Amino acid sequence: MAEPSLRHDTRSTQDPNEIAPYDGAGASNNVSKSSSAHEKPVSLPLRQASKQPVTPQTRIHDITEKFTSACNTLDVGQLVKDEYFTLFESIGAIEIMDPKMDSGFLQPGETLEDDYDPLTPLLPEELIGIMDQLLCYEMAWHTGYPLSQTLFTSVYIDRLLWPEPKAFEQAQFYHGTFPNDTRPGTLLEVLRAYCLALIKGCDFVIAKITGRDYFEEEDFCTHTYNRVLLVHVPVDVFLRELDAAVEMIEETDVEINDGLRSAIIARLQFRKDFLLALDLDCPLDSLSNYWPPVLKHIAAITSTHQLGKTVPGSFSTKIQRRLASTVPPRPIVELDFKDAFEKLKQLCIDCEEATGFTNLPLDPLEYQSFLWTFASRSPTPLPYSRSYLSTILFHPDILNTSISLPLADVKSLVFPSSLILDPVNWTMSPPRNNLLPKPPRLQFALLIDEFVERTGQPYLDLWVALGQNRCRLRRMLTHVITSWDLLQEDATLVDADLMSAAHELGMSDDLDSPLSTWVYIKKLWMIEKVVLLGFEQDIYLPDEFAGMYYFLSLIAGKRKDALLVCVKHVKERTMQLLKANKYQDAEEVRDMGFYVDSEHKYAIGASEFSKALHHFYTILLYLRLVPSPHRPFSTEALRYELRMKPFLSLHPPEVPPFAAFQTALKPYGPYSTPNSSFYANLRTPDSPLWTDLDASLKAAKDAFARVKKHGAKKSKAGGVEQAWNKEVQGMLASCIALGVAVAGVKAAVKEGGDGAGKEVGVRVEIPAAGMGKRYAEGWVVGKVVKD
Amino acid sequence: MDNDQATFYLSQFIGKPLRIHVSDGRVFGGQMKCTDKDRNIILALTYEYRAPSAEVIRKAVEASGNPSAPVNWNSRYVGLVVIPGGHIKKIEFEESVLPGQRSGVSV
Numbered sequence: 001m002a003e004p005s006l007r008h009d010t011r012s013t014q015d016p017n018e019i020a021p022y023d024g025a026g027a028s029n030n031v032s033k034s035s036s037a038h039e040k041p042v043s044l045p046l047r048q049a050s051k052q053p054v055t056p057q058t059r060i061h062d063i064t065e066k067f068t069s070a071c072n073t074l075d076v077g078q079l080v081k082d083e084y085f086t087l088f089e090s091i092g093a094i095e096i097m098d099p100k101m102d103s104g105f106l107q108p109g110e111t112l113e114d115d116y117d118p119l120t121p122l123l124p125e126e127l128i129g130i131m132d133q134l135l136c137y138e139m140a141w142h143t144g145y146p147l148s149q150t151l152f153t154s155v156y157i158d159r160l161l162w163p164e165p166k167a168f169e170q171a172q173f174y175h176g177t178f179p180n181d182t183r184p185g186t187l188l189e190v191l192r193a194y195c196l197a198l199i200k201g202c203d204f205v206i207a208k209i210t211g212r213d214y215f216e217e218e219d220f221c222t223h224t225y226n227r228v229l230l231v232h233v234p235v236d237v238f239l240r241e242l243d244a245a246v247e248m249i250e251e252t253d254v255e256i257n258d259g260l261r262s263a264i265i266a267r268l269q270f271r272k273d274f275l276l277a278l279d280l281d282c283p284l285d286s287l288s289n290y291w292p293p294v295l296k297h298i299a300a301i302t303s304t305h306q307l308g309k310t311v312p313g314s315f316s317t318k319i320q321r322r323l324a325s326t327v328p329p330r331p332i333v334e335l336d337f338k339d340a341f342e343k344l345k346q347l348c349i350d351c352e353e354a355t356g357f358t359n360l361p362l363d364p365l366e367y368q369s370f371l372w373t374f375a376s377r378s379p380t381p382l383p384y385s386r387s388y389l390s391t392i393l394f395h396p397d398i399l400n401t402s403i404s405l406p407l408a409d410v411k412s413l414v415f416p417s418s419l420i421l422d423p424v425n426w427t428m429s430p431p432r433n434n435l436l437p438k439p440p441r442l443q444f445a446l447l448i449d450e451f452v453e454r455t456g457q458p459y460l461d462l463w464v465a466l467g468q469n470r471c472r473l474r475r476m477l478t479h480v481i482t483s484w485d486l487l488q489e490d491a492t493l494v495d496a497d498l499m500s501a502a503h504e505l506g507m508s509d510d511l512d513s514p515l516s517t518w519v520y521i522k523k524l525w526m527i528e529k530v531v532l533l534g535f536e537q538d539i540y541l542p543d544e545f546a547g548m549y550y551f552l553s554l555i556a557g558k559r560k561d562a563l564l565v566c567v568k569h570v571k572e573r574t575m576q577l578l579k580a581n582k583y584q585d586a587e588e589v590r591d592m593g594f595y596v597d598s599e600h601k602y603a604i605g606a607s608e609f610s611k612a613l614h615h616f617y618t619i620l621l622y623l624r625l626v627p628s629p630h631r632p633f634s635t636e637a638l639r640y641e642l643r644m645k646p647f648l649s650l651h652p653p654e655v656p657p658f659a660a661f662q663t664a665l666k667p668y669g670p671y672s673t674p675n676s677s678f679y680a681n682l683r684t685p686d687s688p689l690w691t692d693l694d695a696s697l698k699a700a701k702d703a704f705a706r707v708k709k710h711g712a713k714k715s716k717a718g719g720v721e722q723a724w725n726k727e728v729q730g731m732l733a734s735c736i737a738l739g740v741a742v743a744g745v746k747a748a749v750k751e752g753g754d755g756a757g758k759e760v761g762v763r764v765e766i767p768a769a770g771m772g773k774r775y776a777e778g779w780v781v782g783k784v785v786k787d
Numbered sequence: 788m789d790n791d792q793a794t795f796y797l798s799q800f801i802g803k804p805l806r807i808h809v810s811d812g813r814v815f816g817g818q819m820k821c822t823d824k825d826r827n828i829i830l831a832l833t834y835e836y837r838a839p840s841a842e843v844i845r846k847a848v849e850a851s852g853n854p855s856a857p858v859n860w861n862s863r864y865v866g867l868v869v870i871p872g873g874h875i876k877k878i879e880f881e882e883s884v885l886p887g888q889r890s891g892v893s894v
Contacts, residue, residue: 056883060806061894064878066796067826071872073793074824080797081821085829090821093829093869096809104813104835104865112840176850226864326866 094328103320103329112321116155116313118173122187124260128308130156131194131267132301132337133315138198139340142205142347142382145333146221148323151202153315153332156195161227162322168233171196186248190264193245196230197238197271203229204278205384212390213464215472220383225323235279242272263304270297277351284358284397291352298348302341343382350377350385357392360719364405365412365595367393369717369724371466376723376777378770380469390467406455407448412716413521413566413596414514416573416589417582419507420444420498440501447501451494451515458483462526474533477526478646484523485650491515509576511569517562520652521599524559527647528552528606532778538769540643543628545780546617548643549610550664551656556607558653563600570596594714598707602715605703605731609779612696612738614664619689619745620782621671622678625764628671636662682749693742701735704728730776737781744784761787797822799892800880805830807870808877813837815870816881826872833868837861 074080095101106112122130134157137150151157156173165171173184173192183189206222206229214220246268248254249261256264274297276282277290320329335343354374360366374381374389381389392398399405407421415421425445430438438446461483465476495513502510511517531552534540540548570593577586620626631639637658641648644655656664668678681687708728712721741764748762764782767773774780788796806816807828817833839847839858847858884890 054885056885058881058883061880061882062877063800063880063894064875066894067800067878070788070793070796071822071824071826073788073790074797075790076824078790078794079821079823080794080801081829082801085820085831089867090829090869093867094865096813096815096868096870097811097874098871104837104863106811112837113842322861322863324864326864 094326101328103323103325103327112318114155114313114316114318116316118155118159118314119184119188121185122191122311123309124187124256124264125307125309126311127187127191128260128263128267128304129310130154130191130308130314131264132305132308133310134195134198135301135344136335136337136340137315137333138202139343139347140333140335141202141221142384143335143343144218144220144383146217146223147202148223148225148320148325148327149330149333151198152225152227152323153317153319154195155314155316155319156191157199158319158322160192160195160199161229164228165230168230168237171230186251186254190245190249190268193238193241194268194271197242197275199229200233200235200238201271201275201278203231204275204280207280208278208391209383209387212387212394213467214383214387219469225325227323235275238275239272242268242275259304260307263300263307266297266300266304270294270301273297277348284392284395287358287392288352288355291348291355295345295348295352298341298344305337305341346379347382347385350374350381351388353377354385354389354392356719357389357398362401362403362408363412363716364409365716366719367405367463368466369715370719371463373717373720373723375466375468375470375473383469386467386469390464393463393467404452406459407452409459410455410515410518412592413599414511414518414569416570416592417577417585418510418514419505420448420502420510420514440504443501444498447494447497451491454490454494455487458487462522470533471537474530474537474539477530477533481523481526481530481646482649484519484526488516488519488523491519509573511565517565521559521562521566523650524555524562524653527555527650527653528559530646531555535780536769536777541629542617542626542766542782543621544639544643545626546614546621547640547661547665549614549617550661551644553607553610553614554656555653556603556610560600560603560607563596563603566596567593567600591714594710595716598710598715601703601706601710605700605707608696608703609700609731609735609738612693612700612735613779613781615689615693615696616738616742616745617782618665618667619682619693620764621665622668622674622682623745623749623760624671625745625760625762626766626782685746690742690746697735697739697742701732704731704735708732727776731779733775734779734781737775737783741782741784744786748784748786763787796893803892804881804883806879806881807875808879809870809874810876811874815865815868817868820867826875827869828872828875828878829867829869831867833865834862835865 097105099105099107134151134154137153141147141150159173159175160171163175171192173188184192206224209220210222216222246265249256249264249268254261273290273293277294282290315332317329317332357367357370360370371389371393374386411421419425419441422441422444425441425448428439428442428445430442458480461480462477465473465480468476492513492515495515498510498515499512502508531548534548535545570589574586574589574593577583577589617626621628640658640661647653647655668674668681678689681689684690707715708725712718712724715724717724744762745760748760751761762784764784766780766782769777769780800819802818802820804816805819805828806814807830808814814836815830815833816836817830819828820831821829838860844858847856848854850856880892880894882890882892882894
């Protein structure tokens, strides 16, 4: 408390009076002294240090009585408060002496400290039990719970960290010196090594996660409650402790049966390899070597888990009372060993997968495929694994390349062997006279540099968004799209300048507006992904499927058209180069053409397939085969506006007006009372109702087949070939599934005979998201089942 | 003291450090933000202080052999708290003034 500091204060306050005559803070009684100081002869113009510490004096007044009587005089409901202190803030205050809120409150007869003595000798079984329990809490922490409810409930960990050890040797289960110069038992020493390595591991995890974009308490809790997780102790100290622990346990004079012995050793080895893998300073080129050994040990841990015996007393919520905490006390989070183990395994596998990033060719599109695939992993990667990947991605060695990454992206789409990106342009020097126009090729270089710099932030924003979890990715993408919309406006201006410079040179072998085309295609890709993620995350209800797939078909259609221009341009360029006998350049451009063509085909597939799904769900809506909930407080127009909200500000692409949307979705009038041509068309297999659907479906199937033929490498997804193949295969399977469903409906309406057509004798099952029941998560194909 | 005087008196302590002793022996030190007729007090940036238990004191005395061996109080940060008037045993105002400066608060 403040008493000792009080004494200290009084002494130090005397000093300024004597030596700080110039200090403005000094009061009137200093004046006489300061004048005497002036009179002292000084040989050198000595200057006083500008600020002498003037420590305020502290006095304590007991104001209980007066305060109480003043309070009594207040009116009921009258508050004496800080004018900036709001009711809203006061809600966050913790009520002292309320057992539910006040983590420091003791029930009558309850003690603050636990009676568990961490120096009690342990059985080997208990040691294994505690180690496994700690592992469970560690994984619970990884899934988002705070340390106070997980690892910090361990009496052992508390002892090691509090009071804060000044030297590593002080981190012990006992405080001060151990009685009689003996040491705690071998097993306790082993546990200590294990706990220390665990704590250091947590420190590494926090450092890695906070080093990248994450959301505190949403993704992960980095709060350490004023405990320092051995931040300054280097990693080799922990490794040495673990090695020593293994040696101790291997000594044959320790009486343990061999099964238990090897179980304990496996746990120590796991800790060691895990700590090595978590280390922040792992060199980039050998990252992939760190995870396989960890995975090897965790198998050994799970097979010996049943040997352990839990020690419930060694964990306690009471420790929360001593943690700096502004939140009410909360119970310990119990995560089953089986679940914890699965999480651990997933963490290791995901991180190992992430190390694959270092083997990618230097190509931003390969990076993008990798990021997208990683974010699509199921179950979704833990915050640590995501930070692990983004740390690799944003590593200076990856980011600081000889070519600008956004420029490489632009080049592979819109600049096939173009003079605009000729490296020679960057070697030109400006004319000496500033008034003279710059040569066009120098202008190219300057304009491109300007554009690349402008692209940097939106481009990184996209990558940051791709490093988030799926739900946040969808929300963040909508913001990224807005920034790309602004980028497109700027790109249009740069394009105009580029074109006028090209005109000066008499060049006509480039796209009309290459940069804005590139931005547009990227932007459309993001919008498609936002809608698909909406389907994947069950944002849309079944009766909205038709509308959202309609919107998706429009967007994908626009991307298809924009890409078609690029495809044609690449072809023309190849021909030009062949004619000019530039065979090497022609070959390069042709290779690049594969990627553009694959993208184009994929866009065709997406637009046609979503069109087919739009038709399919429209028919189902007319047949009343998809449930449409009763919505007394909303209108279709409002719901449409809500769904389109992220895209309303964009131009292009403009969101279709509600009237146009309605016409597309209700070609035969209201769903409840369709006009007569609907039923006529329904029963005629070659009516436009069915032929449009079949044609779209066929076009989609063909397009995806072409994409598949191109393969992952040419589609710039070579680093994630397996996942890419699976995705394309899933698209093809979805097409087939839709074909089957359409046939099912066709057959049903044929048998349905005449009448209103409502009783078609089938029902439609919508496969649930994330259960592996969809061939592609974003493409929901209802299953037609006979009643 | 009438209402105006009481309001003036109490508002002097707004934003000033108070130490509040509560019925279970803990002491809370923080900046006063708000109070009312029931003497409920809201403190911001608060630390909780707790006297060491008899057991800890006994051990410390045993270890040092000195019957007046110093033992630290436990403290931790608890942030924004409201202390119900009924539990308040003692209120202390922690005044800090520069040497020679006059106190701005009339206690």
